Amino acid sequence: MTTTIDPDFERLLEYVRDARGFDYTGYRRPTLMRGFEKRMHAVGAADWGAYRAYLEHHPDEFSELFNTILINVTGFFRDKETWDVLAEDVVPKLLASREEPASIRVWSAGCASGEEPYTISMLLAEALGEEAYKDRVKIYATDVDEEALAQARDATYSARQLSEIPAELREKYFQRANGGFVFRNDLRRSVIFGRNDLHKDPPISRVDLLVSRNTLMYFAPEIQERILANFYFALNRGGYLIVGKAEALQKGRLFVPYNLKRRIFVKDGSAEPAFHVPRPAALPEMVDAGMEFGDAAFEHAPVAQIVVDTKNRVAAVNQVARALFGLKLKDVGRPLQDLEVSYRPVELRSLIEETRRNRRAAAVKDVEWEMPKGTRRSFDVSVALLAGVGNGLAGLSIAFVDSTAHRALEQQLEHARRELETAYEELQSTVEELETTNAELQSTNEELETTNEELQSTNEELETMNEELQSTNEELETMNDELRQRTDDTMRANAFLTSVLSSVQQAVIVVDRELRVIAWSSQASEILGLRDDEVEGRHVFNLDVGLPVSQLREPIRHVLNGVGDSPVTVEGHNRRGQAVRYSVVFAPLAGNEPDSIVGVILLLTADRID
Numbered sequence: 001m002t003t004t005i006d007p008d009f010e011r012l013l014e015y016v017r018d019a020r021g022f023d024y025t026g027y028r029r030p031t032l033m034r035g036f037e038k039r040m041h042a043v044g045a046a047d048w049g050a051y052r053a054y055l056e057h058h059p060d061e062f063s064e065l066f067n068t069i070l071i072n073v074t075g076f077f078r079d080k081e082t083w084d085v086l087a088e089d090v091v092p093k094l095l096a097s098r099e100e101p102a103s104i105r106v107w108s109a110g111c112a113s114g115e116e117p118y119t120i121s122m123l124l125a126e127a128l129g130e131e132a133y134k135d136r137v138k139i140y141a142t143d144v145d146e147e148a149l150a151q152a153r154d155a156t157y158s159a160r161q162l163s164e165i166p167a168e169l170r171e172k173y174f175q176r177a178n179g180g181f182v183f184r185n186d187l188r189r190s191v192i193f194g195r196n197d198l199h200k201d202p203p204i205s206r207v208d209l210l211v212s213r214n215t216l217m218y219f220a221p222e223i224q225e226r227i228l229a230n231f232y233f234a235l236n237r238g239g240y241l242i243v244g245k246a247e248a249l250q251k252g253r254l255f256v257p258y259n260l261k262r263r264i265f266v267k268d269g270s271a272e273p274a275f276h277v278p279r280p281a282a283l284p285e286m287v288d289a290g291m292e293f294g295d296a297a298f299e300h301a302p303v304a305q306i307v308v309d310t311k312n313r314v315a316a317v318n319q320v321a322r323a324l325f326g327l328k329l330k331d332v333g334r335p336l337q338d339l340e341v342s343y344r345p346v347e348l349r350s351l352i353e354e355t356r357r358n359r360r361a362a363a364v365k366d367v368e369w370e371m372p373k374g375t376r377r378s379f380d381v382s383v384a385l386l387a388g389v390g391n392g393l394a395g396l397s398i399a400f401v402d403s404t405a406h407r408a409l410e411q412q413l414e415h416a417r418r419e420l421e422t423a424y425e426e427l428q429s430t431v432e433e434l435e436t437t438n439a440e441l442q443s444t445n446e447e448l449e450t451t452n453e454e455l456q457s458t459n460e461e462l463e464t465m466n467e468e469l470q471s472t473n474e475e476l477e478t479m480n481d482e483l484r485q486r487t488d489d490t491m492r493a494n495a496f497l498t499s500v501l502s503s504v505q506q507a508v509i510v511v512d513r514e515l516r517v518i519a520w521s522s523q524a525s526e527i528l529g530l531r532d533d534e535v536e537g538r539h540v541f542n543l544d545v546g547l548p549v550s551q552l553r554e555p556i557r558h559v560l561n562g563v564g565d566s567p568v569t570v571e572g573h574n575r576r577g578q579a580v581r582y583s584v585v586f587a588p589l590a591g592n593e594p595d596s597i598v599g600v601i602l603l604l605t606a607d608r609i610d
């Protein structure tokens with residue numbers, strides 16, 4: 001999958017690198033852009049340039065950005081099947097190859113908040129027994145994200161985070177504390193956390209097991225290659241590398257697949273220059289052919305041969321030569337130049353001359369000859385010196401090796417080679433196409449996996465929000481219960497008061513310090529003709545009733561001032577317009593504060609005046 005380069009975005013990445021030393025330039029662009037866009041949206045920046053300006057003026061935004069980009073999704077026993085293979089197959093093999101007391105070194109690269117290294121820790125403790133584990137195991141757990149590392153060091157997890165751990169391991173390796181579950185400290189000591197940027201920091205060395213899952217996939221392929229080369233360096237020969245289920249290693253490079261489905265690989269060391277060229281076996285000793293068969297061998301040799309003496313006279317012609325060139329035994333003794341063979345198929349005289357002159361064998365290859373029957377043949381013709389007694393020259397041997405079949409084979413071979421080359425090129429291009437398609441699929445897959453990670457992360461965010469909302473809801477429900485309780489209490493108190501007021505013989509009117517009516521009993525309604533809802537809150541002196549309220553002003557003021565007053569009798573009329581004499585008794589309405597008066601209670605009776 002190709003991503004077009006956006007120069008503004010690249011500049012923004014360079015700015016982040018130069019300002020904070022965090023180099024995201026090697027990360028996959030689509031994932032990275034989504035992370036940045038999320039933050040841009042949050043701070044209201046319209047484009048990459050605006051976001052860069054925002055970062056310049058708000059340094060705190062860097063940590064928000066890093067938190068968004070470094071997705072820390074992880075979990076205990078994440079992708080359980082891989083851990084099953086580790087427990088049942090890889091770890092036993094590893095332990096068998098590292099006999100006691102050899103140390104076992106593990107590297108969890110991109111460990112996030114620690115669930116992965118603690119999972120490894122549990123597996124090894126189970127396989128080795130706790131004592132051997134404590135003596136022999138070192139788990140180096142690294143990440144670039146300091147916040148995640150701090151959580152990992154704390155080793156405290158919620159019940160939900162522990163849910164994927166088999167119950168018996170949970171019981172054995174975690175203790176309740178700090179409102180959560182803490183990984184046991186005595187085992188935790190073998191896990192060493194540290195910050196390591198896979199992109200630029202050197203690797204941990206001499207590692208037997210390297211677990212780096214769902215981390216490589218954030219990097220662009222060329223950076224992945226570099227990181228993998230570091231992993232290769234980090235691992236001991238025979239050590240295992242485990243990557244995430246969506247991550248793939250380039251075929252045929254560095255690591256050998258061990259369990260491809262579970263993304264487990266081995267460093268078998270063959271990628272190191274360790275090839276030995278086998279030495280050829282010693283040749284068997286040559287066997288002496290025996291000289292007594294020399295003549296017969298010459299006569300019946302499969303190669304046409306003519307021997308000439310020092311004066312270029314034919315000294316011998318073997319059977320094949322006679323048949324091939326139409327020579328007869330009687331030609332023996334004749335000068336070679338008198339025979340057709342001296343110039344056909346090749347000019348022998350100059351060749352013989354050259355051999356004699358240089359005292360060295362001479363040869364001509366691929367001499368074409370059209371035979372009398374029209375067939376074409378080719379020969380390799382060679383002239384060799386024949387040594388005589390002492391150091392003298394006895395003559396020359398001329399051999400015609402028929403290379404027709406050989407030539408045809410060579411041509412066929414050449415043809416086949418060319419065809420093979422074409423086929424190979426076609427194959428190569430198909431393989432390359434396949435590889436590209438494969439890489440694209442892989443990349444799409446990793447993209448999807450990344451999106452999945454992000455969705456998972458969003459999901460977790462939503463879950464957290466949900467939990468927060470749930471907690472707010474519970475608080476609101478508690479408050480609601482309290483309010484309901486208070487309303488019930490108030491209603492009960494009101495009913496009680498109304499019942500008290502209606503049980504008193506006299507009409508009861510209560511006013512506050514501003515002389516507004518705050519209680520009006522049913523008897524008051526009966527006598528004066530106004531209902532409580534018509535008078536409550538109104539100024540008592542503004543009421544249009546048969547009671548001459550203005551005459552009560554003085555006694556009410558006295559009571560409010562704490563002087564108290566004696567009952568008053570005034571004349572007026574009742575709701576039916578009948579003349580009545582009102583007897584009014586005043587009492588102060590005590591407030592919550594000691595000696596405070598918050599109103600006046602008026603008790604009145606009405607007697608008709610006949």
Ligand SMILES: C[S@@+](CC[C@H](N)C(=O)[O-])C[C@H]1O[C@@H](n2cnc3c(N)ncnc32)[C@H](O)[C@@H]1O
Binds near residue numbers: 111112142144196244
């Ligand atoms: C999705 S988590 C994987 C956690 C764990 N390995 C797992 O599979 O459950 C990816 C981790 O890679 C880390 N990471 C990202 N860039 C890194 C870098 N340059 N060097 C080291 N770790 C890096 C992130 O901080 C994050 O914790």
